[in-house]
Amino acid sequence: MTTAIGTKKMTLVQAVTDGLRTMMKEHDDVIVLGEDVGKNGGVFRATDGLYDEFGEARVIDTPLAESGIIGTSIGLAINGFRPVAEIQFFGFIYPAFNQIMTHATRIRSRTLGAFTVPMVIRAPYGAGVRAPEIHSDSVEALFTQMPGIKVVVPSNPYDAKGLLIASIEDPDPVLFLEPMRHYRSSKMDVPEGKYTVEIGKGARRKEGEDVTVIAYGAMMDVAVKAAEKAEKQGISVDLIDLRTLYPLDKDLIAESVQKTGRVVIVHEAPSTGGLGDTIISLINDTSFLYMRAPIERVTGFDTPVPMFSLENDYLPNEKRVFDAIQKVIRF
Amino acid sequence: MEERFPMLQIVNGNGEVVDEAYRSELTEELTKELYTKMLRIRLFDRKGVNLQRQGRIGTYVPFEGQEASQVGSAMAMGEGDWMFPTYRDHGATLTFGHSLKTMFLYWKGRHEGCLPPEGKKIFPPAVPIASQLLHATGAAWAEKMKGTDRASIVYFGDGATSEGDFHEGLNFASVFNVPVIFFNQNNGFAISVPMHKQMKAKTIAQKALGYDIEGIRIDGNDAFAVYFHTKKAVERARNGGGPTLIEAVTWRYGAHTTSDDPSKYRDQSETEIRRKTTDPVLRLERFMKNENMWDEKWAKQLEEELTAEIEEAVNEMENEPDANINDMFDYVFESNPWPIEEQKEAFMAGRGE
Numbered sequence: 072m073t074t075a076i077g078t079k080k081m082t083l084v085q086a087v088t089d090g091l092r093t094m095m096k097e098h099d100d101v102i103v104l105g106e107d108v109g110k111n112g113g114v115f116r117a118t119d120g121l122y123d124e125f126g127e128a129r130v131i132d133t134p135l136a137e138s139g140i141i142g143t144s145i146g147l148a149i150n151g152f153r154p155v156a157e158i159q160f161f162g163f164i165y166p167a168f169n170q171i172m173t174h175a176t177r178i179r180s181r182t183l184g185a186f187t188v189p190m191v192i193r194a195p196y197g198a199g200v201r202a203p204e205i206h207s208d209s210v211e212a213l214f215t216q217m218p219g220i221k222v223v224v225p226s227n228p229y230d231a232k233g234l235l236i237a238s239i240e241d242p243d244p245v246l247f248l249e250p251m252r253h254y255r256s257s258k259m260d261v262p263e264g265k266y267t268v269e270i271g272k273g274a275r276r277k278e279g280e281d282v283t284v285i286a287y288g289a290m291m292d293v294a295v296k297a298a299e300k301a302e303k304q305g306i307s308v309d310l311i312d313l314r315t316l317y318p319l320d321k322d323l324i325a326e327s328v329q330k331t332g333r334v335v336i337v338h339e340a341p342s343t344g345g346l347g348d349t350i351i352s353l354i355n356d357t358s359f360l361y362m363r364a365p366i367e368r369v370t371g372f373d374t375p376v377p378m379f380s381l382e383n384d385y386l387p388n389e390k391r392v393f394d395a396i397q398k399v400i401r402f
Numbered sequence: 403m404e405e406r407f408p409m410l411q412i413v414n415g416n417g418e419v420v421d422e423a424y425r426s427e428l429t430e431e432l433t434k435e436l437y438t439k440m441l442r443i444r445l446f447d448r449k450g451v452n453l454q455r456q457g458r459i460g461t462y463v464p465f466e467g468q469e470a471s472q473v474g475s476a477m478a479m480g481e482g483d484w485m486f487p488t489y490r491d492h493g494a495t496l497t498f499g500h501s502l503k504t505m506f507l508y509w510k511g512r513h514e515g516c517l518p519p520e521g522k523k524i525f526p527p528a529v530p531i532a533s534q535l536l537h538a539t540g541a542a543w544a545e546k547m548k549g550t551d552r553a554s555i556v557y558f559g560d561g562a563t564s565e566g567d568f569h570e571g572l573n574f575a576s577v578f579n580v581p582v583i584f585f586n587q588n589n590g591f592a593i594s595v596p597m598h599k600q601m602k603a604k605t606i607a608q609k610a611l612g613y614d615i616e617g618i619r620i621d622g623n624d625a626f627a628v629y630f631h632t633k634k635a636v637e638r639a640r641n642g643g644g645p646t647l648i649e650a651v652t653w654r655y656g657a658h659t660t661s662d663d664p665s666k667y668r669d670q671s672e673t674e675i676r677r678k679t680t681d682p683v684l685r686l687e688r689f690m691k692n693e694n695m696w697d698e699k700w701a702k703q704l705e706e707e708l709t710a711e712i713e714e715a716v717n718e719m720e721n722e723p724d725a726n727i728n729d730m731f732d733y734v735f736e737s738n739p740w741p742i743e744e745q746k747e748a749f750m751a752g753r754g755e
């Protein structure tokens with residue numbers, strides 16, 4: 072449902088704040104909690120102004136404890152609230168892993184729906200901003216493999232707000248990953264008021280015939296640039312922004328792949344067990360007979376994200392994606 | 403609880419001795435060593451902030467204001483002991499023998515920055531809050547099992563006491579009577595969150611009670627108090643007396659990191675007052691003046707020498723060859739499993755190597 076009126080130019084991080092504000096205004100049961108989210112407005116200012124607007128009872132600076140934040144959010148969620156918990160950086164979610172894996176994601180199925188956890192976990196993720204160690208992880212696949220949690224990753228301000236509102240409205244736990252690198256990289260018209268982007272639906276960013284490029288989050292930029300370069304050389308690219316990583320947009324992927332028969336998948340997470348593997352399985356299941364070339368993956372490596380002096384080598388770049396496009400075309 | 407855990411002080415902000423029991427131990431030699439080491443890391447710290455502003459290193463984490471805590475505690479440790487710092491404790495590691503150049507390299511995003519000097523048991527800084535308390539406990543436990551008299555010291559902040567790992571570390575150390583010093587620098591804030599929002603407890607030292615271990619609270623800006631009380635705890639640990647939780651009450655003057663803006667959450671005038679009243683370096687200067695140990699010429703020359711040493715380290719950092727791309731692939735395991743080897747080969751081929 073859309074009650075949006077005008078639009079406003081916003082960065083991705085401002086769109087996140089706007090999504091939170093929109094939902095908090097409308098619903099008293101939506102609360103925000105996490106480290107430094109209150110007075111400070113979050114280390115990236117994602118909750119800027121909310122503390123002043125909604126007060127410390129709804130915008131809560133918690134003690135420094137991720138397991139505590141998520142564990143208590145579960146308790147809040149089963150008892151009438153819709154907590155939006157911020158994990159300051161995705162790489163600091165690990166102390167909360169137990170709470171997410173053993174409780175948040177299973178309570179509905181353990182109790183056959185008697186208890187549910189309508190909770191959103193927000194976290195900035197990804198490399199490329201010369202951050203200190205552990206601040207650059209991209210471990211979304213640890214969560215897409217986890218039964219019982221949806222995983223979404225917007226790549227632009229419009230989707231960020233719409234997906235965040237959809238996530239807060241969702242009756243189940245949603246992990247909402249924010250591409251840190253693109254928090255402020257560009258502005259875009261974002262509707263004021265409430266609108267949603269449906270969870271589980273990807274978006275086609277370019278229409279093309281020769282090759283499907285699939286990416287999400289911070290890698291969309293790299294994919295767009297590589298696609299533009301390919302197009303200058305006469306290769307037309309069908310470019311897909313997944314937006315939701317679980318559940319994947321099976322129809323969109325199948326439709327595109329059946330048209331092009333050639334696929335390049337891009338993510339900055341490590342290769343083994345990454346989303347690329349899952350997408351290849353999906354293509355195998357839906358479109359095997361349409362394939363004209365082996366699928367290429369351009370990903371991070373099976374290494375920890377290195378310290379920032381080497382992070383540009385770790386991250387997929389335009390050249391690596393372009394090379395992969397050429398490879399599947401020339402096969 | 404504040405009465406039960408009074409803030410121990412030996413020399414107050416005016417540089418006056420307030421605990422006479424220690425007077426004979428406050429020698430000129432010790433005083434000058436403390437002063438030298440504190441000034442050295444203060445100059446390093448200011449350089450770090452400047453280098454970040456000029457874009458010559460990445461995000462930097464300053465510790466100015468916490469020099470007495472870091473120097474006093476590190477000096478209380480001995481050869482062969484272990485040190486487990488956080489991202490804010492390079493003052494302690496530098497005092498314990500880390501090299502200036504290596505520390506700069508760390509903040510330049512170089513893996514070389516995680517390497518301790520030969521023979522020094524200094525772990526890389528822990529970034530995930532409180533995780534290192536358990537490592538320190540394990541390493542000290544190993545020393546105990548091996549029958550040595552070596553101990554560990556582990557640094558962490560006030561915010562870290564909220565993490566589960568803090569409590570697990572104290573409990574393991576208590577249960578197994580491990581020779582580890584839990585050295586807390588209570589600088590009043592965890593990024594923007596003040597201590598009173600982090601915990602209802604008025605002291606951190608009192609958390610020792612729950613684990614039935616020693617707990618003390620000291621003036622973390624009094625280098626003598628930090629040095630002598632930590633030393634006592636280390637000696638107790640060496641003699642089988644088990645762990646100690648030390649709360650060193652201090653203050654960070656600057657931002658949480660160079661990416662942080664403290665004016666969002668606190669009044670920086672507090673810092674300006676503290677610079678004049680509780681500053682750890684100034685306190686030693688006042689003490690030396692009171693005791694007729696101060697020599698203006700000595701102090702000036704010392705600052706020049708330390709500045710030159712730091713500049714030299716900056717040069718070395720900047721003349722270091724670029725990071726080696728192989729380092730990303732070749733140290734994940736002792737030898738590369740095939741996926742890493744194949745990824746490495748493909749990557750090198752793609753760059754034309």
Ligand SMILES: Cc1ncc(C[n+]2csc(CCOP(=O)(O)OP(=O)(O)O)c2C)c(N)n1
Nearest residue numbers: 163490529530531559560561562591592593
């Ligand atoms: C597990 C984890 N969560 C969050 C962070 C982000 N973070 C870095 S420092 C910090 C505050 C730490 O405060 P404190 O323990 O008092 O130490 P101080 O920084 O004041 O020295 C936070 C929340 C982190 N590094 N690790």
Ligand SMILES: [Mg+2]
Nearest residue numbers: 559560591592
């Ligand atoms: Mg602190």
